[in-house]
Amino acid sequence: MYKIKKENLNALYAAIAAVNDLFLPVKAAGQTNFGLYTENAEVDIDTLKTVKSGKDIFFPQSETLYQVRREEGKFAIAGEAPRQTPFVVFGIRGCDVKALAVLDKVFLSDPIDSYYAARRQMGTIVSLACGKPATSCFCKVFGVDCAEPEGDVVTWLVGEELYWQPKTKKGEQLTEKLTSLLEKADEAAVEAEQAAIRAIVEKLPYANLSLDKWGAAAADANFDSPIWEELYKPCLACGTCTFVCPTCQCYDIKDYTTGNGIQRYRCWDSCMYSDFTMMAHGNNRTSQMQRFRQRFMHKLAYFPANNQGMFSCVGCGRCVDKCPSHLNIVKVIKAFEKEGV
Amino acid sequence: MQELIKKAKALLESGEVARVLGWKKGEYEYDPEPAFFETAESLKDFVYNGFCGANLSKYMIEAGKKEGKTLVFLKPCDSYSYNQLLREHRVDREKAYIVGVGCKGKLAVSKIPFEGILNISGSEYPDAAETLTVETLYGTQTIAYKDAMLERCHVCKGKEHVVYDELIGESADTVDADRFAEVERIEAMSPEEKFAFFQSELSKCIRCNACRNVCPACSCRKCVFDSTAFDSEQKANTTSFEEKMFHIIRAFHVAGRCTDCGECSRVCPQGIPLHLFNRKFIKDINALYGEYQAGSDLESKAPLTNFTTEDAEPGVGRG
Numbered sequence: 001m002y003k004i005k006k007e008n009l010n011a012l013y014a015a016i017a018a019v020n021d022l023f024l025p026v027k028a029a030g031q032t033n034f035g036l037y038t039e040n041a042e043v044d045i046d047t048l049k050t051v052k053s054g055k056d057i058f059f060p061q062s063e064t065l066y067q068v069r070r071e072e073g074k075f076a077i078a079g080e081a082p083r084q085t086p087f088v089v090f091g092i093r094g095c096d097v098k099a100l101a102v103l104d105k106v107f108l109s110d111p112i113d114s115y116y117a118a119r120r121q122m123g124t125i126v127s128l129a130c131g132k133p134a135t136s137c138f139c140k141v142f143g144v145d146c147a148e149p150e151g152d153v154v155t156w157l158v159g160e161e162l163y164w165q166p167k168t169k170k171g172e173q174l175t176e177k178l179t180s181l182l183e184k185a186d187e188a189a190v191e192a193e194q195a196a197i198r199a200i201v202e203k204l205p206y207a208n209l210s211l212d213k214w215g216a217a218a219a220d221a222n223f224d225s226p227i228w229e230e231l232y233k234p235c236l237a238c239g240t241c242t243f244v245c246p247t248c249q250c251y252d253i254k255d256y257t258t259g260n261g262i263q264r265y266r267c268w269d270s271c272m273y274s275d276f277t278m279m280a281h282g283n284n285r286t287s288q289m290q291r292f293r294q295r296f297m298h299k300l301a302y303f304p305a306n307n308q309g310m311f312s313c314v315g316c317g318r319c320v321d322k323c324p325s326h327l328n329i330v331k332v333i334k335a336f337e338k339e340g341v
Numbered sequence: 342m343q344e345l346i347k348k349a350k351a352l353l354e355s356g357e358v359a360r361v362l363g364w365k366k367g368e369y370e371y372d373p374e375p376a377f378f379e380t381a382e383s384l385k386d387f388v389y390n391g392f393c394g395a396n397l398s399k400y401m402i403e404a405g406k407k408e409g410k411t412l413v414f415l416k417p418c419d420s421y422s423y424n425q426l427l428r429e430h431r432v433d434r435e436k437a438y439i440v441g442v443g444c445k446g447k448l449a450v451s452k453i454p455f456e457g458i459l460n461i462s463g464s465e466y467p468d469a470a471e472t473l474t475v476e477t478l479y480g481t482q483t484i485a486y487k488d489a490m491l492e493r494c495h496v497c498k499g500k501e502h503v504v505y506d507e508l509i510g511e512s513a514d515t516v517d518a519d520r521f522a523e524v525e526r527i528e529a530m531s532p533e534e535k536f537a538f539f540q541s542e543l544s545k546c547i548r549c550n551a552c553r554n555v556c557p558a559c560s561c562r563k564c565v566f567d568s569t570a571f572d573s574e575q576k577a578n579t580t581s582f583e584e585k586m587f588h589i590i591r592a593f594h595v596a597g598r599c600t601d602c603g604e605c606s607r608v609c610p611q612g613i614p615l616h617l618f619n620r621k622f623i624k625d626i627n628a629l630y631g632e633y634q635a636g637s638d639l640e641s642k643a644p645l646t647n648f649t650t651e652d653a654e655p656g657v658g659r660g
Contacts, residue, residue, distance in 0.1 A: 033545070051545075135457055234376060238608075239576075275567060325395065
């Protein structure tokens with residue numbers, strides 16, 4: 001276990017950034033999102049939840065796959081190479097780290113997504129425990145311990161100090177480069193902090209949500225429930241929930257006309273959108289009720305059915321905080337629990 | 342609130358309306374959701390408090406396609422949106438029973454800067470407190486009601502409803518800011534400063550389309566940004582060009598029709614002050630064609646869809 005004074009964190013960021021790209025929570029125009037560290041960046045590790053999750057770093061909202069240019073009657077195709085340089089993610093929370101395990105199931109299964117795989121390989125994750133969990137947090141329901149997140153290095157902010165514990169080989173390699181900035185520390189402060197965090201988690205209103213009505217069996221049991229018809233109505237069909245979600249992984253591949261060619265890129269898609277999975281024959285979900293149902297069934301029934309029971313929600317609560325109509329996965333889970341379907 | 346429930350029950354039971362469009366209790370005081378109620382019994386979940394900011398007028402497009410009348414509760418500012426939809430023949434007045442409901446200013450939990458908010462009291466209607474009591478995981482805090490109000494309420498259009506069948510409840514004066522002050526501040530910037538301002542705000546956009554989908558003026562059956570027939574169909578801000586185009590095209594499209602209801606800014610997950618685009622258009626329309634408030638009536642000719650030889654022609658030196 002090591003520690004560093006909070007006031008010296010800028011030196012730590014600079015030391016990491018001198019060698020690798022460093023992604024961390026940065027405040028810009030009033031909002032905190034993950035961004036690349038620069039000398040002028042306003043780093044903000046105190047905000048519990050970035051608006052967008054850490055998903056962007058491994059699976060960006062939009063990325064170019066290749067470019068096609070028309071040149072003298074021929075087409076020139078230039079592909080984008082997967083990432084080849086190491087980078088560090090700092091300050092990512094336990095829920096977002098757990099979300100990567102969900103994304104791994106999708107992108108690291110055959111056929112492996114080479115862009116995602118390269119980023120996973122090149123990235124070193126320095127996670128941060130949550131000193132002050134929020135009302136909308138329910139990561140405990142999905143087996144996340146926000147007092148002891150996963151990661152190559154795990155850190156805790158305790159008072160004016162950041163405690164630093166390498167957990168993997170990657171984490172040890174990063175720590176070695178920073179020894180001049182870190183000092184040895186004992187574990188007492190962190191243990192006390194963890195006990196305090198876990199005591200708060202016990203008091204969170206959603207910490208003990210029951211998932212009894214969900215899992216693989218729900219794929220059949222809940223599909224035709226009349227509850228969906230009740231729940232979806234205020235849904236605006238916007239993509240906020242999907243785009244702030246750390247586990248939503250659906251994407252579209254599109255062409256952008258550049259004048260003398262195209263840029264083929266992929267971007268996050270949303271099952272809330274009317275053209276989601278549009279095919280030549282049309283769309284297989286034609287109503288917003290069906291689209292709304294799809295999102296929650298995917299997270300709580302279909303994904304576990306296909307992935308040994310793993311849910312594709314990590315309880316970060318961003319959708320709870322951000323839905324313009326105050327709909328969310330907690331209300332869905334509770335509605336089914338209440339109805340006793 | 343009880344008066345609203347009583348009215349809704351009476352109209353449902355008499356059969357005058359087939360459903361009621363209002364707000365339903367959430368998990369807490371601060372997360373009510375828009376909801377349809379079809380039985381008197383279901384009204385037990387009805388709520389109307391300071392957190393019922395959602396403008397229900399756009400839901401009336403869908404409600405109008407159903408059998409029978411819908412009772413809808415509209416706040417004064419929502420009634421402008423409804424009127425504008427009426428002008429655009431998007432809603433059917435015959436199928437609406439409009440109860441104009443009083444408003445003491447609407448709140449947003451995002452404006453309350455405390456961590457671990459468990460519950461908030463003091464937002465009750467009609468007896469809202471001057472100070473909200475905020476119970477959090479980390480102790481009890483207080484905040485002035487007006488400090489938790491949505492931006493739009495600080496520049497409220499007024500307490501009058503512009504369309505209704507009957508009125509229930511009083512409204513409060515909430516204006517304590519100049520509606521165009523922020524627009525003027527930006528107008529005074531150099532082109533470089535303006536560009537930097539909008540770039541920093543709009544680069545946060547995640548293209549979730551919440552602003553468009555909540556907007557009562559965005560009622561096209563198929564949005565150009567959802568059409569695969571155009572290169573404009575972009576889900577993400579792949580280039581800075583595209584990210585600016587979406588918001589600017591949208592602002593142009595709603596110019597002269599936007600009532601300044603402020604829903605776009607309320608719903609933006611990234612806190613982009615989208616209303617500033619619309620308000621710039623409103624300010625310019627006022628300056629060039631005379632004071633105009635979209636949705637204020639059904640008869641007046643809208644400045645951007647009406648030509649007179651006296652019109653200002655900005656760009657050719659007559660503006």
